[in-house]
Amino acid sequence: MSPHRSDRAAALVCCFAAACATSSPNTEEMRAPSRLAPVPGVVTADIQAGIEAHVDAKVTEGGGYFHLPFEQGTLKLRLVRVHTEYLSNLGPRRHFACVDLADVSGDVFDVDFFMSGDPGAMTVTETTVHKKNGQPFYTWDQNDDGTWHQLPMDAASHHHLGVVQGEDEFVFIYRATLPALTTSARMWVPLAQTDRFQTVAIESMRAPGRKREVEDRDHGNRVLVLDLGPEDSQQQLEIRYRVKRLEKAVYEAESSEREKYLAPERLVPSGEKFDEIATRVLQGKKTELVRARALYDHVIDQMRYMKHGTGWGNGDAVYACDIKTGNCSDYHSYFVALARAAGIPARFAIGAAIPSERNDGGVDGYHCWAEFYAEDKWWPVDISEGDKYSSLATYYFGHHPANRIELSRGRDLVVDPAPESGPINFLAYPLLEVGGRIVRAKAEFAFERNRAG
Numbered sequence: 050m051s052p053h054r055s056d057r058a059a060a061l062v063c064c065f066a067a068a069c070a071t072s073s074p075n076t077e078e079m080r081a082p083s084r085l086a087p088v089p090g091v092v093t094a095d096i097q098a099g100i101e102a103h104v105d106a107k108v109t110e111g112g113g114y115f116h117l118p119f120e121q122g123t124l125k126l127r128l129v130r131v132h133t134e135y136l137s138n139l140g141p142r143r144h145f146a147c148v149d150l151a152d153v154s155g156d157v158f159d160v161d162f163f164m165s166g167d168p169g170a171m172t173v174t175e176t177t178v179h180k181k182n183g184q185p186f187y188t189w190d191q192n193d194d195g196t197w198h199q200l201p202m203d204a205a206s207h208h209h210l211g212v213v214q215g216e217d218e219f220v221f222i223y224r225a226t227l228p229a230l231t232t233s234a235r236m237w238v239p240l241a242q243t244d245r246f247q248t249v250a251i252e253s254m255r256a257p258g259r260k261r262e263v264e265d266r267d268h269g270n271r272v273l274v275l276d277l278g279p280e281d282s283q284q285q286l287e288i289r290y291r292v293k294r295l296e297k298a299v300y301e302a303e304s305s306e307r308e309k310y311l312a313p314e315r316l317v318p319s320g321e322k323f324d325e326i327a328t329r330v331l332q333g334k335k336t337e338l339v340r341a342r343a344l345y346d347h348v349i350d351q352m353r354y355m356k357h358g359t360g361w362g363n364g365d366a367v368y369a370c371d372i373k374t375g376n377c378s379d380y381h382s383y384f385v386a387l388a389r390a391a392g393i394p395a396r397f398a399i400g401a402a403i404p405s406e407r408n409d410g411g412v413d414g415y416h417c418w419a420e421f422y423a424e425d426k427w428w429p430v431d432i433s434e435g436d437k438y439s440s441l442a443t444y445y446f447g448h449h450p451a452n453r454i455e456l457s458r459g460r461d462l463v464v465d466p467a468p469e470s471g472p473i474n475f476l477a478y479p480l481l482e483v484g485g486r487i488v489r490a491k492a493e494f495a496f497e498r499n500r501a502g
Contacts, residue, residue: 134411183354
């Protein structure tokens with residue numbers, strides 16, 4: 050969700066999503082944003098400016114740290130990022146912001162702020178901690194009258210924790226905004242495809258530059274290639290997909306392509322490091338399935354979900370093994386490397402997870418997952434989600450929920466024309482090269498769920 054869209058649109062993004070919105074047990078019930086009139090003239094950029102000003106003031110006041118009482122002590126925090134996709138106007142002069150802050154211990158906390166006031170004069174009325182290293186302390190449930198109440202984690206259903214079972218249907222909006230261009234450029238964008246678990250149709254596509262579609266050599270991904278010039282500066286790509294997705298459970302495949310999915314990749318290498326860990330973890334474990342579950346549990350035990358600092362988010366198995374923190378790409382790269390070291394074929398895919406607890410708004414970036422081959426079947430796993438939600442660890446060993454879209458699969462994608470930077474590590478956000486140098490194109494995802502029935 051763009052920070053420059055109206056506050057009403059932004060309100061639909063938040064709806065006190067379980068992914069972010071929180072409060073303390075004494076907080077009044079909050080009414081759903083769609084039931085309240087937004088304040089004219091307030092946009093998410095105003096809310097972002099308000100919360101950033103508050104954090105800056107607290108850091109200055111605290112001698113370089115935002116001091117926040119938590120449990121039996123006090124956190125010493127610094128700003129990591131503002132979740133622009135959850136900035137929301139809740140009604141007349143009432144606002145919500147969700148912020149990641151890193152403690153001096155290295156832990157990252159997801160902190161929620163309720164604010165009041167007008168642009169340039171917003172005051173924080175409540176500050177609460179929702180997550181530590183991606184693991185929530187509680188979630189939210191919506192009442193029939195549109196208000197939301199706090200729900201303890203042990204009372205939360207799969208739906209509250211981001212899982213739609215059976216099937217899901219939605220429109221997925223993929224947007225990317227180009228930076229200013231002074232010379233020729235080229236951009237590679239994934240194009241979602243229909244397979245046995247998702248049916249995908251492009252409703253509309255608006256793209257700058259000269260367009261062509263290619264297929265990667267090894268995995269069959271469709272890729273949109275855009276040849277761009279200065280005249281395309283700051284233009285936006287938008288693709289609207291209609292998606293019907295089935296929950297994925299263990300399934301049989303015509304061929305495991307065993308050797309293909311035992312082979313190393315640039316950031317998922319083979320070698321003594323992974324061989325030694327796999328041997329140690331799997332000591333005494335006999336069957337393929339028992340061995341795979343032992344590796345799954347090992348990754349959960351070893352890793353912390355943290356998007357902070359440098360090096361994370363590249364799907365680098367060595368980094369994940371050494372640092373033991375990262376995001377979904379790091380979790381699954383580490384698992385894939387260990388599985389292959391144990392002789393278990395494993396593969397990677399990437400796309401987006403669609404919120405389960407609301408029906409439209411922003412999507413918090415890409416999400417990725419993996420599969421391994423055992424007992425003549427492919428077993429889906431989502432280890433980072435299994436780590437965040439311990440009650441779902443068993444579910445995510447053998448399932449992917451229906452509320453997601455796959456954009457591409459595999460690593461080290463080879464396409465023609467190829468990026469000068471080499472094979473594509475993985476493809477969810479667009480890869481933009483200007484003069485042979487990778488340059489960021491801002492990507493944003495949103496969705497609208499089919500409410501029929």
